[in-house]
Amino acid sequence: MRRSPPSFLPSLRLSHRSVTSLVPRTNPVRSPLSSLPSYPAATTPLGPSHNPYAIRTMSSNSSSAAAAANHNPSAAKSASLKPLDPVEGAKRAAAYAAVDNHVKPQHTVIGIGSGSTVPYVVERIAQQGEAVNAKRWFVPTGFQSRELIIDAGLKLGDVDSFPFIDVTIDGADEVDNALNCIKGGGACHLREKVLAEAAKEFVVVADYRKNGSLLGSKWAQGVPVEVAPFAYAKVLQNLKRLGSTNPQLRMGKAKAGPVVTDNGNFCIDAPFPETYMRDPSDLLVRIKLITGVVEVGLFCGICKSAYFGNEDGTITIKSVDGKVQEGLAFDVNTPALK
Numbered sequence: 001m002r003r004s005p006p007s008f009l010p011s012l013r014l015s016h017r018s019v020t021s022l023v024p025r026t027n028p029v030r031s032p033l034s035s036l037p038s039y040p041a042a043t044t045p046l047g048p049s050h051n052p053y054a055i056r057t058m059s060s061n062s063s064s065a066a067a068a069a070n071h072n073p074s075a076a077k078s079a080s081l082k083p084l085d086p087v088e089g090a091k092r093a094a095a096y097a098a099v100d101n102h103v104k105p106q107h108t109v110i111g112i113g114s115g116s117t118v119p120y121v122v123e124r125i126a127q128q129g130e131a132v133n134a135k136r137w138f139v140p141t142g143f144q145s146r147e148l149i150i151d152a153g154l155k156l157g158d159v160d161s162f163p164f165i166d167v168t169i170d171g172a173d174e175v176d177n178a179l180n181c182i183k184g185g186g187a188c189h190l191r192e193k194v195l196a197e198a199a200k201e202f203v204v205v206a207d208y209r210k211n212g213s214l215l216g217s218k219w220a221q222g223v224p225v226e227v228a229p230f231a232y233a234k235v236l237q238n239l240k241r242l243g244s245t246n247p248q249l250r251m252g253k254a255k256a257g258p259v260v261t262d263n264g265n266f267c268i269d270a271p272f273p274e275t276y277m278r279d280p281s282d283l284l285v286r287i288k289l290i291t292g293v294v295e296v297g298l299f300c301g302i303c304k305s306a307y308f309g310n311e312d313g314t315i316t317i318k319s320v321d322g323k324v325q326e327g328l329a330f331d332v333n334t335p336a337l338k
């Protein structure tokens with residue numbers, strides 16, 4: 001269940017945008033974080049069968065310790081979280097560790113990225129408790145993270161109200177050793193890059209499949225390129241001319257026609273040969289200079305730390321200074337820092 005509007009409401013000066021986050025919504029079952037484990041999938045409008053970013057557990061037992069911990073953070077002290085399959089478990093471990101290390105009580109503006117790892121970020125932040133979260137604003141990178149923020153009962157901000165962000169945490173499709181990233185697997189990379197650049201610290205969370213050394217070796221479908229719809233055919237042509245092998249307009253999965261981004265644009269996936277991927281900053285500039293391109297899913301020189309959950313339950317942390325810490329033990333049942 002969503003919590004009631006907090007008692008600090010009258011003392012805050014709220015923008016019209018922000019107020020919506022404090023008004024209880026009529027549908028109580030939108031969140032993969034709080035309520036979904038308690039409802040059969042068939043009755044959830046955006047439940048696991050519809051929402052690719054819903055958190056998936058190994059069993060459908062509704063009385064999970066995770067749900068209990070989400071509703072009552074103190075429950076996390078006495079009950080263990082439900083085990084997840086290795087990939088989901090890796091996402092959760094990475095997200096929890098990153099939140100514990102980078103989302104501190106003094107942080108009041110937090111950017112929330114997109115994808116299937118980010119729900120665990122929001123889950124861990126919610127576990128930090130109402131007292132600390134009441135002082136914070138959360139800025140989303142798109143529709144999905146906006147819903148996550150609202151459904152977790154957190155205060156929704158916008159980047160035009162908060163152009164300076166303390167920390168943004170986001171997923172990635174692939175990260176190299178210099179912490180360059182491919183992003184945009186969910187076609188959210190324009191807003192994701194704005195929030196990454198607006199943040200004092202940009203932290204990436206991902207499972208082990210995203211931990212690479214040469215961009216494009218693990219994420220083979222190409223560099224996501226957001227384009228103005230009317231220009232897509234010309235951009236496809238120019239991407240080929242630039243050297244992309246078979247760039248494709250991204251098509252919807254359960255809709256006829258192209259994927260339309262949160263900004264009303266199209267998305268092209270442009271694979272490039274290894275020689276191009278060896279210098280992602282150079283490739284980024286070349287693609288961005290094509291007229292009609294709105295943003296490129298290459299994030300170069302922005303990320304400060306990347307957290308990867310591993311199959312064996314450990315985590316790996318790569319830092320921008322080149323330091324790599326591997327095989328770190330992390331217990332997701334440790335209560336969140338308050």
Ligand SMILES: O=C(CO)[C@H](O)[C@H](O)COP(=O)(O)O
Binds near residue numbers: 171173184186
């Ligand atoms: O860039 C993104 C969306 O545009 C996502 O952050 C990226 O696709 C990673 O997603 P996931 O956490 O599901 O692996």
